[in-house]
Amino acid sequence: MKDATRQDWRKQLLWGMLLIVFGALVLLDRAELLELDFDLRRIWHYWPWLLVVFGISDMLPPSSPRLFLNGLWKVFFAAWWYVSYEHVWGLSFRDSWPALLIAWGLGLVLRPLLNDYFNSNKEH
Template sequence: MNCTDTHPTHRQRSQIIWGVTLIAFGVAYLLQRDDDAAVARLWQYWPWVLVAFGINNMLPPVEGRRFVDGLSQVLFGAWFYVTMEGWWGLTFRNSWPLLIIVGGLGMVLQPLARRWFPRRQEEQS
């Protein structure tokens, strides 16, 4: 989907999220510039950027497809963070089937979400 197809509100929120993300990483690097190990540990939080963009896609005004895509992004970011942290014994090696489940869930929810979220007027014409 190119930028001309998105709602102006989504573009503004995306720009704000990117800006806040860059500011946060810049400040974190600046504060930790003398501690290489601390800077390396910052990368463990990158999945939260995916979660933020997923939440942005789920906020109104939204259509069904965008909502399900946002939900998939949130779940993927959460999976990435959980496996990187090793919570519940999950690793990349033993939890990758969860991604197949998320993909299938997205395929099932797409048609259902179209019923729950009416299309915007400018998209119908």
């Protein structure tokens, strides 16, 4: 199976599972079998976890440097968003945006290293 096909399959599986779980929870809530409080403001705090799940999905197993770095970027962005939104360590969006520049630079530095690593593993 080609790497792109495998990655597409994995993303489709993840989206499908998330939709099934969300739909089942809402259905159980509407049928009054489960009592959930769907307060969108409260749920908003947890949306970065979707990025973490999709980021880890891109990273494991790493099929290419581009996919690995995209996954790493998603996980970092989700962490940055959470830290900024919840003011962890007293940081806000205004104070913490330079972390995005650092992550971008780190990605630029890691790309050639990961290319070398992936190419050397293909030769074995």
